[in-house]
Amino acid sequence: MELKQKLGTLGELVELLIANGRWWLVPMLAILIGAALLLMVLHAAEYVAPFVYSIF
Amino acid sequence: MILFDSIVRIAAPVVWRNDAEIAKKLEEFSATEAGSALDMLKAAELETIPRLRRLFFRHAMDEARHARMFEAMARATRPGRIAVSEYTPIHARRQNLFANLGRARFLAFVHLAEKDGEQHFRSLARHFDDRPELAELFATLADEERFHVRYAIQNLLRVEGANARKALRGVRVASAWRAWRRQGRAIGDRLARLTLAIVYLFVLPIFALAQKRLEPEKSGWKAAPTATVSRRQF
Amino acid sequence: MRALGISAYFHDSAAALVEDGVIVAAAQEERFTRIKHDASLPLNAVKMCLDTAGVDMRSIDTVVFYEKPLRKFERLMVTHLREFPRGIGQFSRAMGTWLSKRLWMKGEIARELGCDVEKIVFSDHHLSHAASAFLCSPFQRAAILTVDGVGEWATTSIYRGISDADGSRIESLGELHFPHSIGLLYSAITAYLGFTVNEGEYKVMGLAAYGKPRFLDEFCKIATIAEDASLSLDPRYFAYAWHSEKSFTSHLEALLGPARVPGTAFDLPAPEGSSAQRWADVAASLQAFTERYMLVLARHAQKLTGETCLAMAGGVALNSVANRRLMDEGPFTELFVQPAAGDAGGALGAALLACHVVDKQPRGAPMTSAFLGEEHTGASVRRFLDDCRVKHTSFADRSALYKEVANRLASGEIGGWFQGRFEWGPRALGGRSILADPRDSAARERVNRKIKFREPFRPFAPAVLAEEHDRWFVPVSQGGDHTTRFMCSVAPATEEARLKIPAVVHVDGTSRVGVVESGPLHELLLEFRARTGIGVLLNTSMNLKDEPICGSPAEAYGTFLRSDLDFLVLEDCLIERRPKWN
Numbered sequence: 001m002e003l004k005q006k007l008g009t010l011g012e013l014v015e016l017l018i019a020n021g022r023w024w025l026v027p028m029l030a031i032l033i034g035a036a037l038l039l040m041v042l043h044a045a046e047y048v049a050p051f052v053y054s055i056f
Numbered sequence: 057m058i059l060f061d062s063i064v065r066i067a068a069p070v071v072w073r074n075d076a077e078i079a080k081k082l083e084e085f086s087a088t089e090a091g092s093a094l095d096m097l098k099a100a101e102l103e104t105i106p107r108l109r110r111l112f113f114r115h116a117m118d119e120a121r122h123a124r125m126f127e128a129m130a131r132a133t134r135p136g137r138i139a140v141s142e143y144t145p146i147h148a149r150r151q152n153l154f155a156n157l158g159r160a161r162f163l164a165f166v167h168l169a170e171k172d173g174e175q176h177f178r179s180l181a182r183h184f185d186d187r188p189e190l191a192e193l194f195a196t197l198a199d200e201e202r203f204h205v206r207y208a209i210q211n212l213l214r215v216e217g218a219n220a221r222k223a224l225r226g227v228r229v230a231s232a233w234r235a236w237r238r239q240g241r242a243i244g245d246r247l248a249r250l251t252l253a254i255v256y257l258f259v260l261p262i263f264a265l266a267q268k269r270l271e272p273e274k275s276g277w278k279a280a281p282t283a284t285v286s287r288r289q290f
Numbered sequence: 291m292r293a294l295g296i297s298a299y300f301h302d303s304a305a306a307l308v309e310d311g312v313i314v315a316a317a318q319e320e321r322f323t324r325i326k327h328d329a330s331l332p333l334n335a336v337k338m339c340l341d342t343a344g345v346d347m348r349s350i351d352t353v354v355f356y357e358k359p360l361r362k363f364e365r366l367m368v369t370h371l372r373e374f375p376r377g378i379g380q381f382s383r384a385m386g387t388w389l390s391k392r393l394w395m396k397g398e399i400a401r402e403l404g405c406d407v408e409k410i411v412f413s414d415h416h417l418s419h420a421a422s423a424f425l426c427s428p429f430q431r432a433a434i435l436t437v438d439g440v441g442e443w444a445t446t447s448i449y450r451g452i453s454d455a456d457g458s459r460i461e462s463l464g465e466l467h468f469p470h471s472i473g474l475l476y477s478a479i480t481a482y483l484g485f486t487v488n489e490g491e492y493k494v495m496g497l498a499a500y501g502k503p504r505f506l507d508e509f510c511k512i513a514t515i516a517e518d519a520s521l522s523l524d525p526r527y528f529a530y531a532w533h534s535e536k537s538f539t540s541h542l543e544a545l546l547g548p549a550r551v552p553g554t555a556f557d558l559p560a561p562e563g564s565s566a567q568r569w570a571d572v573a574a575s576l577q578a579f580t581e582r583y584m585l586v587l588a589r590h591a592q593k594l595t596g597e598t599c600l601a602m603a604g605g606v607a608l609n610s611v612a613n614r615r616l617m618d619e620g621p622f623t624e625l626f627v628q629p630a631a632g633d634a635g636g637a638l639g640a641a642l643l644a645c646h647v648v649d650k651q652p653r654g655a656p657m658t659s660a661f662l663g664e665e666h667t668g669a670s671v672r673r674f675l676d677d678c679r680v681k682h683t684s685f686a687d688r689s690a691l692y693k694e695v696a697n698r699l700a701s702g703e704i705g706g707w708f709q710g711r712f713e714w715g716p717r718a719l720g721g722r723s724i725l726a727d728p729r730d731s732a733a734r735e736r737v738n739r740k741i742k743f744r745e746p747f748r749p750f751a752p753a754v755l756a757e758e759h760d761r762w763f764v765p766v767s768q769g770g771d772h773t774t775r776f777m778c779s780v781a782p783a784t785e786e787a788r789l790k791i792p793a794v795v796h797v798d799g800t801s802r803v804g805v806v807e808s809g810p811l812h813e814l815l816l817e818f819r820a821r822t823g824i825g826v827l828l829n830t831s832m833n834l835k836d837e838p839i840c841g842s843p844a845e846a847y848g849t850f851l852r853s854d855l856d857f858l859v860l861e862d863c864l865i866e867r868r869p870k871w872n
Contacts, residue, residue, distance in 0.1 A: 002397055005394070005396060005397045005407065006393075006394055006397070009289065009360070009393055009394065009396065012288060012289055012290055012360055013290075013360050013363065013364075013393075015290075016290040016360050016361065016364060017364065020364070022271075022364070022368070024263070024266050024270065025263065025364075025367060025368075027263075028259065028260075028263045028367065029367070031255060031259050032255065032385065032389060033389070035251050035252060035255050035389065036389035036390065038251060039244075039247070039248050039251060039386075039389070039390065040390075042244065042247060090852065093848065093851065094324070094844075094845075094848045097844040097845075097847055097848050097851075098842075098844045098845075100674070100677075100678055100844065101674055101842060101843060101844035106677040109674070109677040109678055110677055110678055110679055112678075113677075113678035113679070113680070114678075117851075120851045120852070123852075149324070150324045152323065152324070245386075248382070248386045248390075249382040249383070249386065252381060252382035252385050252386060253378055253381075253382050255385075256370075256378045256381050256382065257378070260370065260371065260374055260381075261374065261375075263371050264371045264372075264374035264375075266371075267368065267371040267372060268371075268372075271368070273372065275466075275467075275470050275516075275520060275521075275522040276466075276516070276518070276520045276522075277464040277465065277466060277518060277520050278464065278465055278466070278467055279462075279464065279465075280414075280416075280444065280447065280462035280464070280465050281361070281414070284413070284414060284417060284643075284647070284648075285354060285411050285412070285413045285414075285417075285640075285643050285644060285647070285648050286411055286412065287408075287410070287411050287412070288358075288412065289358055289359050289360040289396065289412050290358050290360040290361045290364075290412075
């Protein structure tokens, strides 16, 4: 269920970028999601944990 | 306890090495005590058993007094220090412990935390045998913490009976797990930043070039997007 | 229909519950967690809203998040590309947060609130602000201006709002995009003056009164106002687009002089040529530029919409000095500012949008009270004090309480005043206030030094009986004023005010007025007037510096413990003198 939601979110993000004429950002998004997956794998090993920052 | 005392005594000459550091540490202690006061006040408000409300409230008043005592000693140790000035209240951070832990674990937490505090203050009282005013401060506070240690365990036993041990164990385990997670987060932080820094340096340049070519920046009024309230996140 | 509005994850998270068009409850999360500007999901505020309505999440028809997160993420990506190769630090920090948490907030909201994910909808940031202003106002049609730092992309937006038999509509007429933002300009200069962003802007407004706008030409170099009222900031002077901590560059310091190091003490009035005077002049110049821009913007909005009434929201709408100028010199005859005009207000706007714009429910009465927070009954307070054996006097007769407090205030005491539900928004309006005699300048000094621990140049505001307003303060020169009820504008003080109530008149002769029309504070003011002939009190919020305003009796008591207050009133109980802690 959660995976379906996340995939749905990614789908919306791609749709947004294309709708705004920013199709060329889709590959960059793919790379960022790849980086996120890598970090999730490291987190699952239990010796790293999610990090939270505040921006601005 | 002996181990704890030894660690404190070994670290103390470094941590409390001069008047400036002493004043700074005393201010930190003041802030911690003030934070505890706010937590105890909130516990007194949320608690429904009158006896416990009274005890939590008294504990809050003790902590508030301790905060002022530390603040006064910090000022006396380093009179010119700007942080402890007339325009600075004792900044206190409440942790909402009672709401987060519930009655039993809260009492267990108070017992264990005050026990650690008492031991710490006694060790420091011994360390400062050449500074009678500091030795007396820490000795006095250690004696007062003793009451907190006792009432917390007495009431934990009264409230929880045989489950008191479970509550104490739960707090110890949670504390250790929190420390572990803190370390894990710190490591995860660094790994994540490194990974994203690599992405920034090696992936972004080509997209930055594309962005500058395809989207020259323009100021001025723009039309708002048409979507309003919807399930869509854009 | 029950709509729960949520703002979170940026700063000032909040929740608001609207039931069939009626605002049931609203609160900022910081009041519960005691973390200033808490940005976490407002679970405590949500609980308070549900408890006030006597419902649970199953009874909520829709959960409305106040902005569109994916558009915000898009802005982040595009901005980092624009600013490349600057911003590696901000990129890794911000992307980390978004990739691990914020992109997946829909699931987190559903999980944490315990609601069906299908119930969650998303509004637009500025649209939420616009709804919070228009749908709380007394206007059936109005121009709406939303002006803040930045939402998804928009920094400034113009709308037209119409409510009629077909429901309510809020139509967008244009927006300015990041990084061109009057709100971010104000924040950058706030940081330049050594104050904390999203916190220190009020201080800058107070500081401006001590200076002269001699840097106005310099401000016109760094920010250009075009003929169509759009604003354009010169990026050489600002770093907020690419630096996570700094908002300005060395170019700004070359233009305006060295920035103030945070924490540097200074006294005002300051000698000519001193750094302190220069900082005051910079603040005055910023304020003058902001007022100039807001007037231009208002004229443009009036031309676009043809409306006579204006509703405003967004953080810049909390600039009470600019609001007064808009009322006196602007093209609109009436102005309404929603009391929580900052990001927290977006939660309320989101919920109201769902009711009135989406569901087409007819509008109810306008917002005339900001007391939307948590209440603690007299009985619960008495039980708390009795159980804790706190010495107090309980007043069964409320009028006796008001007389007692009025006597104490008139004799120079300063007291905490805790009554009923706490306020929605950053202002204390008599729910969680510290009160003092405005006749005594020494009282102001004492409140600043020993109670609020604030910088000495910060002014205090008056709470005034509605019927006495014109005696002490100059009313607006045209049309209706819907701002003084929520302390959203300043007014010039009359000569009598300057002489008789100096503690609440700022150095430039103005005051941020709070008009009181009803409730316990109104009764207290009447008693105070009976003793002194003056229906005004010095009114400041019940909190210490850098802490959120108190919510519950425990927090009020904590403030009482750590400050020099002479007494504390909790509902109908009076506690006198600080407990002896030494």
